[in-house]
Amino acid sequence: MKIGKVSATEKSPTTNDEFIFWVEDNVEIKPFDIIKAENNIGSKKSITYAIIQDIFYITDSPGHIGNYVSSDFGDLNSTPSTKRLGVAYAQAIVLHNNKDVYMPLRDGTLVEFAGEDEIKEALGVDKIKNPIPAGFLDVSNNITVPICFNSDFLIGPEGAHSNISGISGLATKTSYAMFLLQAIQQTKNDVAIIILNVKGNDLLRLDEPNPLLTEEQKNEWSKTGLECKPFSNVKYFYPYKNDKENCFCNTSCEKDALNNQFQSNMAQTYAYTYDHDKNNLDLLFSNIDDPNFTMESILNVVIEHSDFDDLDWDSFKNKLGEYTKKGQGKDKEITVQSWRKFTRLIKKSITNPIFQKSLSTDSNKRHRHLSDEIKKIQKGEVVVIDIAKLEEQIQGFVFGDILQAVNNLKFGETDRPEDDIPKKIIIFVDELNKYAADNAPKNSPILRNLLEITERGRSEGIILFSAEQFKSAVHDRVKGNCSTHVYGRTNAIEISKPDYRYIPKTFTNMMTRLDTGELIIQHSIFKTLLKIKFPYPSYYQRKGEK
Amino acid sequence: MGKILEVLREKGITYYQSERYNLDSFYFDNYQDEGELFEKTGIFEDENKQGKIIKVEPKTNTSLFKYFLDGSRRTYRIAEAEIGDKLVPIVAGQIGCGVCRRLGNKVKTHQIKRKNILMLYSRLSDDDYKDIKNKIEQTDSAITVDKYQYSSNMEIRPENKAIARIQDIMYDMEIDLLEEMTKQNILKPDEMLAIDGSLQFSNIRDERYFYNVVGISKTFNPNLKNMLKSKNKSIGTLLPKLEYGQRTPVFKYNQTGENQRFRQTIGAWYLRIRPRNQVKNPLDGIVKIEKIAVTDKEKEDGFETGLIDNISSSILLERNVTCYGNDSRWASHIYPIYLTEAMIKNSFLSDIYFLNIF
Numbered sequence: 084m085k086i087g088k089v090s091a092t093e094k095s096p097t098t099n100d101e102f103i104f105w106v107e108d109n110v111e112i113k114p115f116d117i118i119k120a121e122n123n124i125g126s127k128k129s130i131t132y133a134i135i136q137d138i139f140y141i142t143d144s145p146g147h148i149g150n151y152v153s154s155d156f157g158d159l160n161s162t163p164s165t166k167r168l169g170v171a172y173a174q175a176i177v178l179h180n181n182k183d184v185y186m187p188l189r190d191g192t193l194v195e196f197a198g199e200d201e202i203k204e205a206l207g208v209d210k211i212k213n214p215i216p217a218g219f220l221d222v223s224n225n226i227t228v229p230i231c232f233n234s235d236f237l238i239g240p241e242g243a244h245s246n247i248s249g250i251s252g253l254a255t256k257t258s259y260a261m262f263l264l265q266a267i268q269q270t271k272n273d274v275a276i277i278i279l280n281v282k283g284n285d286l287l288r289l290d291e292p293n294p295l296l297t298e299e300q301k302n303e304w305s306k307t308g309l310e311c312k313p314f315s316n317v318k319y320f321y322p323y324k325n326d327k328e329n330c331f332c333n334t335s336c337e338k339d340a341l342n343n344q345f346q347s348n349m350a351q352t353y354a355y356t357y358d359h360d361k362n363n364l365d366l367l368f369s370n371i372d373d374p375n376f377t378m379e380s381i382l383n384v385v386i387e388h389s390d391f392d393d394l395d396w397d398s399f400k401n402k403l404g405e406y407t408k409k410g411q412g413k414d415k416e417i418t419v420q421s422w423r424k425f426t427r428l429i430k431k432s433i434t435n436p437i438f439q440k441s442l443s444t445d446s447n448k449r450h451r452h453l454s455d456e457i458k459k460i461q462k463g464e465v466v467v468i469d470i471a472k473l474e475e476q477i478q479g480f481v482f483g484d485i486l487q488a489v490n491n492l493k494f495g496e497t498d499r500p501e502d503d504i505p506k507k508i509i510i511f512v513d514e515l516n517k518y519a520a521d522n523a524p525k526n527s528p529i530l531r532n533l534l535e536i537t538e539r540g541r542s543e544g545i546i547l548f549s550a551e552q553f554k555s556a557v558h559d560r561v562k563g564n565c566s567t568h569v570y571g572r573t574n575a576i577e578i579s580k581p582d583y584r585y586i587p588k589t590f591t592n593m594m595t596r597l598d599t600g601e602l603i604i605q606h607s608i609f610k611t612l613l614k615i616k617f618p619y620p621s622y623y624q625r626k627g628e629k
Numbered sequence: 630m631g632k633i634l635e636v637l638r639e640k641g642i643t644y645y646q647s648e649r650y651n652l653d654s655f656y657f658d659n660y661q662d663e664g665e666l667f668e669k670t671g672i673f674e675d676e677n678k679q680g681k682i683i684k685v686e687p688k689t690n691t692s693l694f695k696y697f698l699d700g701s702r703r704t705y706r707i708a709e710a711e712i713g714d715k716l717v718p719i720v721a722g723q724i725g726c727g728v729c730r731r732l733g734n735k736v737k738t739h740q741i742k743r744k745n746i747l748m749l750y751s752r753l754s755d756d757d758y759k760d761i762k763n764k765i766e767q768t769d770s771a772i773t774v775d776k777y778q779y780s781s782n783m784e785i786r787p788e789n790k791a792i793a794r795i796q797d798i799m800y801d802m803e804i805d806l807l808e809e810m811t812k813q814n815i816l817k818p819d820e821m822l823a824i825d826g827s828l829q830f831s832n833i834r835d836e837r838y839f840y841n842v843v844g845i846s847k848t849f850n851p852n853l854k855n856m857l858k859s860k861n862k863s864i865g866t867l868l869p870k871l872e873y874g875q876r877t878p879v880f881k882y883n884q885t886g887e888n889q890r891f892r893q894t895i896g897a898w899y900l901r902i903r904p905r906n907q908v909k910n911p912l913d914g915i916v917k918i919e920k921i922a923v924t925d926k927e928k929e930d931g932f933e934t935g936l937i938d939n940i941s942s943s944i945l946l947e948r949n950v951t952c953y954g955n956d957s958r959w960a961s962h963i964y965p966i967y968l969t970e971a972m973i974k975n976s977f978l979s980d981i982y983f984l985n986i987f
Contacts, residue, residue: 155948
């Protein structure tokens, strides 16, 4: 469909990177529409594809005063006999030429909407190897183009790790992450997924279908090439609490659903014992500044000194009490004050019911060591770990434990044969800024693990999918190593931060106006950022949820 | 020097390279109504014989005008040549005439005519002139050759004579456009044509072309006499007193005696289209409107006052939007005519390109 003509002027020439075209009066265009124009140089005929970046409307009035005068000096009821000369014009960025011609487009060249196949060619998504559906593109001329990531660049080995950012409640970060993980589960059979539920009960019924989906919403799944179905092979792990009414879980998952999960053997509880998990106590100090390494020194003592062998959590607390007595002189390098600080911090956490003397044999309680279960993860499995109702320090502890377990599994520290272990393990965590904040203590073990994963994980098959409200709050090396970035709705303060410096202004401005379900994605093999939509969640949603 | 001027050298005419430049900024046009003389016989409309100032009230929101005609030209000094014992300029010009029509409230091009012209001093022999003309017009079919009259005892400069001739050619083209439209029955009483400027063409072949046509002038000579009761008083003493929406009675141009310039009977009146407090100068916002009397009744009795009022109210409706900020004549400039002018000017070649054709 013809929509306009290229316009080159003295002050505004066309270039090999961008051009302006005026738009015919009755045509509607949008930013991110893909257009094409012939680029004929001599006998070489080619097509240049471009993406619309900005749209303007210009008139021949030299100023606002002129417009005011033209309305009878400010008469709102004035109706002119002749409409002022005006034209809409758009700035477009060149994406691709099908014969590698870099010459600028000539003035007067006809501009048209690109068709579906042409859009795919222009975006470089026509020949995607190992495609994983990413959503779909809706363009002005009623064309919907499914978009796919290249899995080599999404989950390795060429590139890996994804980060999703945007305002809570508006940016649909979790919904998109689940869509992506569902796409991976449907297209790959050698991938395992670990999901942390950090808020409410959002992700605690992933195996159940969404009863609120309309036919139209179900059809959107087919646009992406995926089946509209919930996750399969799901296992749930809940923090233990001595609450029989609630299946001994410290969770906000609905009782009925919880009961079903336990009855179907899909759910377990997890707990930490001193002898199994004492070596992970450093994870409780991930967010504690320790410039003089006193906490680290104490932890070393705890791990290595025989005083701290063969205890349980209660006797551990008592042992610590001995070290906090004035004049105890047990370790001349660590002061009593430091021990007291350590004790205070530890006690705050280990009073939580997940810290147990030992795992109960009561089958109703279904106690498990989380790290041991992680190390048994199978291909195609989805493991959901609920940490929503744990306090922040313990959330970090559990997350760190999971990371270490995955590392140990993938780095060959278990007895499992190599081909039994999932080729890739994807870990999804929300609120990444809690664990990898830009001002996190340098010696934070969780940060260390995350850096290990983001910097070296792709070759080992450990992939991080993360989400947070504000990308600017996340550690540079963690977000910098992501090959896929997804942006949901955000605010003007956020887009003024340096993270967004190299994103064209049209896209950053668009980020402040995105609707729910609209995202801007940046992926290594795409030639440009894309604004996409994705289907409604296929897993259980409660009424009132978007 | 280009191929075109080489034709002159081949004919043995000596010419000299001179600085080439656009002449338009050097010479001011005279008023189109310069030297105009009105009849002393009184008012030229049927119901306002007392010659009162009339307040025009638009009765509808629809203007009678649908077509707008304008002509534009750019002139250039190209070289100097020795012709007929004189050193005279060779002047070139780009001429454009166009009509825009309004559909709904948007203006579109209806028709445009263009000419690129080379003016030579008329003292060349007829054979030489014919030869040069043929050769140049064959070399570049987009160039037309014409000649201008000049005598050294004239007070006027030869460039001005060449420009005046170019201007005449432009008027001829305007008439041609109008003739075509008339033959196609395009113009109607409620789809009239407004011409930018005076209707005082010297070469009107048939006044019936002008039945549904008026001329609207932005500038005019304020010192014309014979229009007011006191015959020696200039019209310019009355016009500043016009209020917004007021018009003068219709006056008739002199057709008799040695001052007769046109064969047509023309009536003219003035209308204020901008309130006085919205313009800088006393005559800003006043337009002079001309209409040619076509029927015998009109020629005898003058125009119907009702028709004049309708035309005036339509012109009032045309006052918005304005070209304020783009044209210093904005207060008296009708926007569709401004657009027609812009359409024609955009069809011209750039000065640099045009100057180097020759």
